[in-house]
Amino acid sequence: xxSEKISVMVTSNKREQLQMAAMVASVGAVSGNxxxxxxxxxxxxxxxxxxxxxxxxxxxVGSLIVEKNAPDxxxxxxxxxxxxxxxxxxxxxAVDILEIGQDDLEEFVSEPLGLTTFLSxxxxxxxxxx
Amino acid sequence: xxxxxxxxxxxxxxxxxxxLIGQMKxxxxxxxxxxxSTDKGSANDIPEWIHKVGHELLDSFEEDGVWHLVVKKIK
Numbered sequence: 001x002x003s004e005k006i007s008v009m010v011t012s013n014k015r016e017q018l019q020m021a022a023m024v025a026s027v028g029a030v031s032g033n034x035x036x037x038x039x040x041x042x043x044x045x046x047x048x049x050x051x052x053x054x055x056x057x058x059x060x061v062g063s064l065i066v067e068k069n070a071p072d073x074x075x076x077x078x079x080x081x082x083x084x085x086x087x088x089x090x091x092x093x094a095v096d097i098l099e100i101g102q103d104d105l106e107e108f109v110s111e112p113l114g115l116t117t118f119l120s121x122x123x124x125x126x127x128x129x130x
Numbered sequence: 131x132x133x134x135x136x137x138x139x140x141x142x143x144x145x146x147x148x149x150l151i152g153q154m155k156x157x158x159x160x161x162x163x164x165x166x167s168t169d170k171g172s173a174n175d176i177p178e179w180i181h182k183v184g185h186e187l188l189d190s191f192e193e194d195g196v197w198h199l200v201v202k203k204i205k
Contacts, residue, residue, distance in 0.1 A: 070142040
């Protein structure tokens with residue numbers, strides 16, 4: 001089975017972007033690819049336990065995602081980890097600036113990662129940004 | 131032969147695929163699973179996933195707006 005490296009950088013606080021990122025991460029991971037997700041800037045606060053529902057819809061599709069019961073982005077990220085062994089890292093800078101502890105984050109989020117390591121890891125695969 | 135029904139109606143891509151994978155994880159090699167989906171995109175995508183990861187698509191058909199995909203766990 002051909003396996004590729006897929007790196008996903010997530011910085012948005014909007015539901016449409018988070019949803020697309022979660023779809024790429026989960027489908028990529030369960031299809032046998034090596035998926036790494038890097039959470040930074042305004043996306044990180046939603047990965048603090050209990051905060052996901054606060055994500056604003058962004059546009060009409062974002063509203064419909066909630067209304068029509070499409071898979072929740074947080075559930076998809078979790079499935080990316082559980083079913084596809086994806087790794088989801090919080091950006092170490094964002095963790096420090098927001099003063100977020102590891103215990104505050106969803107269980108499936110790994111220990112903080114620096115940008116240098118993420119970029120080095122991403123250098124020989126697909127890179128996506130949301 | 132056990133055939134497990136995975137009812138993934140009324141959700142959207144990639145919900146049906148994820149529900150199938152969740153059930154596949156718990157199934158034994160040789161088991162058959164039948165996914166029900168009302169999402170046409172998933173009906174096209176799930177066979178692609180089955181092919182890519184090396185399981186077997188035994189049957190696929192649409193009935194009254196519901197797609198049925200029958201997959202056999204190979205490994």
